[in-house]
Amino acid sequence: MDVNELLLIAFRATIVYFVVLFVVRVLGKREVGTLTAFDLIVSLIIGEGVDEAIYGDVTMDKFLVLVGSVAAWHLLNSWASYKSKLVDRITGAEPRVLVKNGKLDRKALAKERMPEEELMAELRLMGVDEIKEVKTATLEQNGQVSVLLEDWAKPLQKGDLPASAKAKG
Amino acid sequence: MEELLGVALRLTIMYFYALLVLRLAGKRALGDLTALDFITTLIIGDMFDSVIFGDQSVPAAMVGIGSIVLLHVLISLVTLRNTRLRHALLGDRPVALVHSGRLQRKNLARQRIGEHVLAALLRLQGLDLETEKNEIKLAALESNGMLSLIEMEDAKPAQKADLGALRRLM
Numbered sequence: 001m002d003v004n005e006l007l008l009i010a011f012r013a014t015i016v017y018f019v020v021l022f023v024v025r026v027l028g029k030r031e032v033g034t035l036t037a038f039d040l041i042v043s044l045i046i047g048e049g050v051d052e053a054i055y056g057d058v059t060m061d062k063f064l065v066l067v068g069s070v071a072a073w074h075l076l077n078s079w080a081s082y083k084s085k086l087v088d089r090i091t092g093a094e095p096r097v098l099v100k101n102g103k104l105d106r107k108a109l110a111k112e113r114m115p116e117e118e119l120m121a122e123l124r125l126m127g128v129d130e131i132k133e134v135k136t137a138t139l140e141q142n143g144q145v146s147v148l149l150e151d152w153a154k155p156l157q158k159g160d161l162p163a164s165a166k167a168k169g
Numbered sequence: 170m171e172e173l174l175g176v177a178l179r180l181t182i183m184y185f186y187a188l189l190v191l192r193l194a195g196k197r198a199l200g201d202l203t204a205l206d207f208i209t210t211l212i213i214g215d216m217f218d219s220v221i222f223g224d225q226s227v228p229a230a231m232v233g234i235g236s237i238v239l240l241h242v243l244i245s246l247v248t249l250r251n252t253r254l255r256h257a258l259l260g261d262r263p264v265a266l267v268h269s270g271r272l273q274r275k276n277l278a279r280q281r282i283g284e285h286v287l288a289a290l291l292r293l294q295g296l297d298l299e300t301e302k303n304e305i306k307l308a309a310l311e312s313n314g315m316l317s318l319i320e321m322e323d324a325k326p327a328q329k330a331d332l333g334a335l336r337r338l339m
Binding site: 005006009010012013014016017020047048050051054055078079081082088095135136138140141144146147148149155156157158159160161162 | 212233289322324332
């Protein structure tokens, strides 16, 4: 491996870096912090292409086309999901309510193929002691379980205290 | 047998190189990622693979990975103090999605975030958009894609100090 080849690699790495930077910049924040699986897939695809491009196994123009195509489709998907509910439902699984008003919805759980044990673990991880504390637990698009607590189970807020108590004494 | 030893040897070399490189890249390459950190991690993640399996020579991989990390550090330093440049290059200005209980529709549209998606993001923070909108002082989409939430004063968790005079009676 002579110095020239190594320099070439450094040079290609620089180009690749700025290309990816530009793409990430254009795709926007939401594509970086994931809510749907597509964002992860895009990262993986581009990541793979990057490797090949830096080492010169793939020519730079092919790499640019790869990145451009993936970015373009991702952008289109994102925009179309925003404009059309139908597209959104097709490309990203709908969030599903698993617990409603303290009661577990076993049918919903079955539809998501989620064992009850797993749901209970997720609730525990959110600090939930008993299922009756939960007003709504939803399996979101990104696979996380969100929990909305019943009013009486919520942590105390400043506004809950009587005004006289808040005066520092 | 020799091939396997080769894999093990390269893996060891690259492992320590990775440690060195990540140390150089800084904490944020591992934790919550800004766009810059994300890129770096994305790129070098894959590069380790090919060299471990012998598709690329070790010096080639080191130069490639080293270049990426060097660029990362360089850009981090350059944009550290120069805010305008950082926003232009990385677009990492946080965007307000809800302010003082009101949805920022222009920002939501620009970020292509539908109301149901906003509701989901807030649910993940334990907040019901429909009923608790007015508890939100600021909900912002940060550069790493996560939603930050700041509540109105009254909705903040109660602190011992709030009990004030009442405490002496208890």
